[in-house]
Amino acid sequence: MNSFSQLLQITSYEWFTAIRSRRAIVILLLYMAAAICTMNFAINALQKMEQELVKLLQLPETEEVGVVSKTLWKSKPFQRIMKEVSRDTDVYNDLVGKHPVELIFAWLVFFYTPLLVVLVSANRISDDIGSGSIRYVAFRSSRFTWSFGKFLGQAGMIGAALLLSGIGAYIVALIRLHGTTFDLLTNIFAWSLRAWIYSLPFLGLSMGLSHFTRSGSKATILGILSISGCFVISAIAHFTKGASGWRSIFFYLSTVVPDTHRFFLWRDNAAAIATGATWMVTLALCYLFLGYLAFRRRDI
Numbered sequence: 001m002n003s004f005s006q007l008l009q010i011t012s013y014e015w016f017t018a019i020r021s022r023r024a025i026v027i028l029l030l031y032m033a034a035a036i037c038t039m040n041f042a043i044n045a046l047q048k049m050e051q052e053l054v055k056l057l058q059l060p061e062t063e064e065v066g067v068v069s070k071t072l073w074k075s076k077p078f079q080r081i082m083k084e085v086s087r088d089t090d091v092y093n094d095l096v097g098k099h100p101v102e103l104i105f106a107w108l109v110f111f112y113t114p115l116l117v118v119l120v121s122a123n124r125i126s127d128d129i130g131s132g133s134i135r136y137v138a139f140r141s142s143r144f145t146w147s148f149g150k151f152l153g154q155a156g157m158i159g160a161a162l163l164l165s166g167i168g169a170y171i172v173a174l175i176r177l178h179g180t181t182f183d184l185l186t187n188i189f190a191w192s193l194r195a196w197i198y199s200l201p202f203l204g205l206s207m208g209l210s211h212f213t214r215s216g217s218k219a220t221i222l223g224i225l226s227i228s229g230c231f232v233i234s235a236i237a238h239f240t241k242g243a244s245g246w247r248s249i250f251f252y253l254s255t256v257v258p259d260t261h262r263f264f265l266w267r268d269n270a271a272a273i274a275t276g277a278t279w280m281v282t283l284a285l286c287y288l289f290l291g292y293l294a295f296r297r298r299d300i
Contacts, residue, residue: 003141003142003145006140006141006142006145006149007141007145007148007149007152008149009141009149010137010141010145010146010149010150010153011149011150011152011153011156012153013149013153014124014149014150014152014153014154014157015153015156015157018153018157024157027120027157027158027161028160028161028164028165030116030119030120030161031116031158031161031162031164031165032161032164032165032168034109034112034116034165035109035162035165035166035168035169035192036165036168036169036172038104038105038108038109038112038169039101039105039168039169039170039172039173040172040176041104041108042100042101042104042105042108043101043172043173043176043177045100045104046100046101046104046177049100090267090269090272091263091266091267094266094267094268094269095266098187099184099187101173101177101184102184102187102188102191105169105188105191106191106194106195106266109162109191109192109195110194110195110198110262113162113195113196113198113199113202114198114199114202114227114258115224115227116158117158117199117202117203117206118202118206118220118223118224118227119220120154120158121154121158121203121206121207122206122207122209122210122216122219122220122222122223122224123210123216123217123219123220124150124154124207124210125147125150125207125210125211125219125291126210126211126213126214126215126216126218126219127216127219128150129211129213129214129295130214130215130216134146143292143295143296144292144296147207147211147288147291147292147295148288150207151203151204151207151284151288154203154207155196155200155203158196158199158203159193159196162192162193162195162196162199163189163192163193163196165192166185166188166189166191166192167185169188170184170185170188173188194265194266194273197265197276197277197280197281198258198262198265198280200280200281200283200284201258201280201283201284201287202227202230202258203284204283204284204285204286204287204288205223205226205227205230205283205284205287206219206222206223206226206227207287207288207291208287208288208289208290208291208292209222209223209226209291210222210223210291211291211292211294211295212291212294212295230257230258230259231259233250233253233254233257234254234257234259234260236250237250237251237253237254237257237260256283256286258279258280258283261275261276261279261280262276263276264276264277264279265277265280
């Protein structure tokens with residue numbers, strides 16, 4: 001059996017075990033709950049903004065959410081807020097004119113997806129090492145094929161969960177938001193897809209670290225600490241931008257941190273999105289491969 005067939009078998013088996021153990025259902029429900037809560041929070045935030053705007057301008061009150069916001073997101077105050085949040089002129093130009101609910105949803109899904117990835121997938125390799133089940137696989141395939149197959153299986157499940165959870169978010173918007181159109185569903189799917197691309201390096205990082213331990217709980221803790229470290233490095237690099245001396249090291253460290261390149265995925269330009277996706281996939285494979293290098297000669 002060639003390596004590609006072995007890779008497909010390991011990837012599909014990851015799906016099979018998740019479905020058999022009901023783990024796939026738990027993953028879907030977790031992402032669905034997060035997406036629904038995110039959309040509900042976004043609409044609540046929009047409703048409060050509209051209520052304040054109605055009071056300020058002394059407009060007639062309305063129970064329908066989204067009526068006032070048809071002009072809200074085109075106003076200069078809201079555009080100034082978006083410019084501050086985006087930190088980038090090109091990103092800002094691409095975001096201007098988009099519905100506030102869509103933007104709040106996008107920001108939140110990018111925020112919580114890395115943590116969900118770690119909670120769901122960080123222990124998948126360490127648990128198999130600890131239980132000894134990898135010994136049965138090692139006779140039939142290489143360790144790299146096994147590691148990469150596990151990664152692809154998890155990436156596929158996370159992608160499917162994000163896309164399906166987008167439907168739940170759209171249903172909430174359809175019920176609560178006035179004037180919801182089918183375009184919002186396609187936009188939610190687009191942001192879910194971008195969030196999935198953004199999740200790949202965090203998946204590679206957490207599963208790469210999972211090679212170092214036989215304990216699933218330790219692997220999860222390592223994953224949480226590692227993604228926290230990534231955000232800290234990115235934040236320090238932003239605030240020390242242009243600094244010289246020892247502080248400049250954070251600029252170089254930030255180039256291998258996913259958060260530094262996430263705004264490529266916020267663009268409407270295909271070339272920018274492709275650049276961001278390339279960075280994310282490259283970082284994911286590098287993280288995973290570094291974990292594999294430490295594991296390939298270890299006794300199992």
